Amino acid sequence: MIHVHRIAADSTGHGLAVAPPPVAGLRRRVRLPDRVEWPTVCVALAVYVPIVAALSAVAMGLVLWWMAVPVLAWCTAWQASLQHEVIHGHPTPWAWVNRLIAGPPLLVFVPFDRYRDSHLAHHMDERLTDPLDDPESWYVTAMRWRQACRVERGLRLAMNSLAGRVVLGPIWVLAQSAAADGRDLAGGRRISALAAHGLQLAGLAVCLVTVGVPIWGYMIAVVWPATGLMLVRSYAEHRPSPNPTERSVIVEAPGLLDLLFLSNNLHALHHERPGLPWYLLRRVFRDGRTMILDRNGGYRFESYLQMASKYIFTPRDHPIHPSYR
Numbered sequence: 336m337i338h339v340h341r342i343a344a345d346s347t348g349h350g351l352a353v354a355p356p357p358v359a360g361l362r363r364r365v366r367l368p369d370r371v372e373w374p375t376v377c378v379a380l381a382v383y384v385p386i387v388a389a390l391s392a393v394a395m396g397l398v399l400w401w402m403a404v405p406v407l408a409w410c411t412a413w414q415a416s417l418q419h420e421v422i423h424g425h426p427t428p429w430a431w432v433n434r435l436i437a438g439p440p441l442l443v444f445v446p447f448d449r450y451r452d453s454h455l456a457h458h459m460d461e462r463l464t465d466p467l468d469d470p471e472s473w474y475v476t477a478m479r480w481r482q483a484c485r486v487e488r489g490l491r492l493a494m495n496s497l498a499g500r501v502v503l504g505p506i507w508v509l510a511q512s513a514a515a516d517g518r519d520l521a522g523g524r525r526i527s528a529l530a531a532h533g534l535q536l537a538g539l540a541v542c543l544v545t546v547g548v549p550i551w552g553y554m555i556a557v558v559w560p561a562t563g564l565m566l567v568r569s570y571a572e573h574r575p576s577p578n579p580t581e582r583s584v585i586v587e588a589p590g591l592l593d594l595l596f597l598s599n600n601l602h603a604l605h606h607e608r609p610g611l612p613w614y615l616l617r618r619v620f621r622d623g624r625t626m627i628l629d630r631n632g633g634y635r636f637e638s639y640l641q642m643a644s645k646y647i648f649t650p651r652d653h654p655i656h657p658s659y660r
Contacts, residue, residue, distance in 0.1 A: 365424045365455070366610055367433075374614040375417070375426030378597065379436050382413045386441075394546035403548070404556045409595070411441040411561040416597040416613075422451045425612050439535045442565075443558050444512040446532035448525065458609055460579040466656050474575070474656035488654075495650035497643055500570050505562035564595065571642055572602045574634060575657045580607075581632030585620070588638045593617070600639075603631035 389403035420426065421437040437447055453470035462468035466475050473494070480488065493499035494507060519525045543553050568586075576582045586600040597613035599605055601620045604627055611619065620627060628635055636642045645651075653660075 365422075367424045367428045367430060368426065368612070369428060371428070372426035372612050372614075375420055375612060376436075378413070378417055378420075378613075379426075379438075382410050382417055383438065386410050390542070390546045390548070393548060400546075400548045400552060401556065404552075407553075407557045408561045408564075411557055412564040413595055414438055414441050415561070415565050416595065416599060418447065418450065419454070419599060420597060420613055422454050423609055439539055440532060441539070441558075442562060443536065443539075443554070444509050444562070446516070446525070446528055448528040448532075449515070449519075458606065460582065460606055463579060463582045463606075464573050464575045464656065465658065471569075472573075472656070473654070474659075475654050476659040477655050478659075480655050491654040492650055495652060495654060496648050497567070497570055497646045497651075498648055499650075500566050501563040504566040505559045508562060508566075567639060568592075568596045568600060571636070571646070571651060572600075574652070576632065576634075578632065580630050581634060583631060583634070585628060585631060585635040586637075586639060586642065587635065589617070592639060603627060603634070 385406050389398075389406040392398045393400050393403050418437045421433045425433065426436065427433055434447075440447065457463070457469055457471040459468070464472050464474060466472045466479070473491075475483070475491070483491070490503060490507065494503050516529060519529060540550055543550060571586075572584050573582050574584070580603075583603040583606045584600075585603050588600055593600060598616040599613070601616050604616055604620050605611070607627070607630070608619070
């Protein structure tokens with residue numbers, strides 16, 4: 336049985352700022368595949384080849400930098416989904432190859448090692464959404480809410496609508512990640528990982544400047560919308576529920592967004608079978624749809640359009656977790 340590390344004091348109420356529990360055991364539980372999973376390798380090529388092509392076109396003066404933004408933003412968001420696959424052991428039997436496939440920090444904010452550790456801790460479903468135990472929870476305790484200033488409360492309420500999450504969420508994630516990096520540095524934690532992250536960011540910056548993409552343009556026109564796209568997926572993927580199996584959503588949404596998210600929109604199934612590669616999730620869901628929806632308490636959306644119609648400007652819940660109200 337995995338021991339759940341309970342945070343003594345909730346200082347932020349958001350996953351990036353809450354230290355994850357010890358995850359050495361969780362890392363050991365990640366199983367590598369017996370053979371290369373070629374569909375995921377093809378996704379990696381589909382992510383990185385267009386990025387290289389777009390930057391090359393800018394460098395050669397074939398297009399202005401802002402003309403490459405749609406390709407760069409889409410593929411940067413797609414890389415985040417690819418990194419999620421790598422965290423769960425895909426797509427090769429060799430961990431070092433998988434880490435190379437995860438690539439550089441195109442989204443800038445979160446060092447891959449912290450993303451990996453916090454996400455594996457997030458998969459302890461018995462604590463899912465709890466602001467003290469789930470590093471990816473957007474909820475806070477009542478005490479943390481009382482301690483928050485009016486600006487923070489307003490931001491948290493605004494980010495509980497879909498529009499607020501997409502527009503303001505990337506800035507929030509950047510601020511929380513920077514704060515977490517600062518605490519790690521001050522506490523002497525993850526020094527080598529942060530140093531490696533810094534070197535990768537420096538390399539990315541040199542690459543962008545060399546080809547003619549301004550850093551400010553990359554942050555505003557690529558990182559911001561790419562992060563917003565990924566926050567569309569995570570916006571309603573979990574809800575508080577007494578039953579852990581009913582905390583994760585199913586967004587059926589086949590098509591382009593399903594490909595962008597690598598079927599992680601079938602999130603309840605992913606939490607049931609976190610080791611299943613993305614390209615099998617849709618088939619398994621189709622074969623067991625009724626039972627899966629029964630197990631997750633019918634928490635589903637037909638599409639992200641349906642989700643937006645309900646929550647585009649309307650908060651879906653209060654930031655205080657029900658267990659702490």
